[in-house]
Amino acid sequence: MKLEVGGIKEPVRLDVFLAGRLGLSRNYIQKLIEEGNVSLGKAKKIKKDLRLRNGDTIEIVLPPPGNAVAQPEDIPLDIIYEDTDVLVLNKKAGMVVHPTSKVFTGTLINALLFHLGSTFVVGSPQRPGIVHRLDRDTSGIMVVAKTSLAYTSLVKQFSNREVYKKYLALVSGDVKQEGEIETFFGRHPMLRQKMSVWGGLYGRRGTSARKAITVIKILERFGHCTLLEVFPRTGRTHQIRVHLSYLGHPVVGDKTYGGNSVLMVNERKFSVKRQMLHAWSIGFTHPATGRYLEFTAPVPEDMQEILEELGYGALRR
Numbered sequence: 001m002k003l004e005v006g007g008i009k010e011p012v013r014l015d016v017f018l019a020g021r022l023g024l025s026r027n028y029i030q031k032l033i034e035e036g037n038v039s040l041g042k043a044k045k046i047k048k049d050l051r052l053r054n055g056d057t058i059e060i061v062l063p064p065p066g067n068a069v070a071q072p073e074d075i076p077l078d079i080i081y082e083d084t085d086v087l088v089l090n091k092k093a094g095m096v097v098h099p100t101s102k103v104f105t106g107t108l109i110n111a112l113l114f115h116l117g118s119t120f121v122v123g124s125p126q127r128p129g130i131v132h133r134l135d136r137d138t139s140g141i142m143v144v145a146k147t148s149l150a151y152t153s154l155v156k157q158f159s160n161r162e163v164y165k166k167y168l169a170l171v172s173g174d175v176k177q178e179g180e181i182e183t184f185f186g187r188h189p190m191l192r193q194k195m196s197v198w199g200g201l202y203g204r205r206g207t208s209a210r211k212a213i214t215v216i217k218i219l220e221r222f223g224h225c226t227l228l229e230v231f232p233r234t235g236r237t238h239q240i241r242v243h244l245s246y247l248g249h250p251v252v253g254d255k256t257y258g259g260n261s262v263l264m265v266n267e268r269k270f271s272v273k274r275q276m277l278h279a280w281s282i283g284f285t286h287p288a289t290g291r292y293l294e295f296t297a298p299v300p301e302d303m304q305e306i307l308e309e310l311g312y313g314a315l316r317r
Contacts, residue, residue: 001060001152007160011051014038018060021159024124037061062125070099070126072118075111080295085150085288086143087116087129090297093139093274098127112144123151131155132163132235137253140167140279141297145287153287158235164283167230167240168219168299170276170306171249172260175226178218181243185212185236194256195238197246212236214243222310225252225263229280240277252276252306265309276303 003021015033019026030048032038039059040046052058078090091097096107112129113120122129122145129144131154145151157163183197197212213233220227226249230240238257244250245257252259253272263270283294299307307313 001062001148003058003060003152003156005052005056005058006054008052008054011053013048014040014046014050014052014058015048017052018058021155022060022124024127028124028126032060032062062123070107070109070113071105072114073105073110074114075106077111077115078297080141080297081293085145085147086154086286087112087146088141088143088282088295091134091138091140091142091279093137093300093302096136097133097142098130108142116146120146122146122148123155132158134279135238135241135275135277137274138277138279139297139300139303141282141295142279143282143284147287150287154284157284161233162285164281164294165232165235165279166281167232168278168280168303169228169230169240169244170252170303171226171228171244172224172252172258173226173249174221174223175216175218175228175247175249176221178216178228180233181214181216181247183212183243183246185210185234185239185242195236195242197242210234210236212239212243214240216244220310220312222312225310227307227310227312241275263306265306268309270306270309272306273302276306278303 015026015029018029033046033048037060040056079087080090081088091108096103098109099107109127120128129146131145131151134140134142143154145154185195185197188194188196215231215233217229218226219229232239241251241254241257250257250259252263253261254275255261259275261272263272278299279297281294281296283292285292
C-alpha cells in the first residue's frame, strides 16, 4: 500500500502520521517500522520519529493476519447499503468495533468476518475494512471498505476531512448558542482513558496536543436538556463528548464526561444507560464510481423514546 503525504502545515512524525491515516495504534505502527514493513523512497532503514513533509510517498506492507484473534460470529448486521466496494451499516449501541485486550467476541469485526467471509482482509489484519470508528455506546452509521481500492480512498478522504459527518446529541442543560468549537485536544494527563481539551499541552517532551474542531446546531431546547446536530470537522477520540462537556453541556448518559444518567421528563424518570449520541448521517465519494453518496441511520429506540416523551417527534424516519 502506498500513501502520499499532503495537506500538512509542518513536518510530522512518521508513526504519528501513519497511526492517524490508517486508524492503527502507534505501538503497532512502530512495530511495522522496526520490522522493515515501512519504507520511504530509497531509504533502506527508517526510524519511527522520521519527519515527513508534503510530497513524501510511504510504502507500507501489512503482514498477513496469521492466527487472527477475531473469529467469524453470526451476529446480525443492520446493513443500509452494500456493493462490491463498500458497506454502510447502522451500528447498535453497546457493540465494540474491533477486538481489544478485554473484548474478544461480539464485535463488529466478528460480525463482518461472518458476513464477508473469514478470509476477508482489507487494510489492517486486526481491523479489516475499518476506516473509522464509533465509541462502544455510540450508535449509528459507519462505512466499511471491502476492497483495497476502497480502503485507500476512504482513509484518504477521512484524513483530508472530505467525509461529511452529522451526529445527533441530547445534552444536559439549556444550550443558548450554536457555532464552532475549536480547542487543543489530547489524552488526559492523569486519567489516561479519558481525553481533554488541554491534554498533551504540558508533556515532558513538549506539546503533543492537536487541534479539534466541532460545529453544533440547536434543533430543540427543552430547558433542562437540548437536542443538537453536531458536525465534527476533525476525528479525535471522544471529540464530540469532550467538546460538549467542555461547554458545560455533557451528553446525557455519558458518565465518563459528566452526563446525567437519570433524566426527568413530564414527571417520568428515564434511567439512561448509555450516552445519547447517534451518528446520524455520513457522506463520501464512492471509491470506484466517483459519485458522492450520503446515507442516514434511523434514530435508535432508546433515544427516540426520550425524544417523543419530550414532545419532539420529528426524527421518526
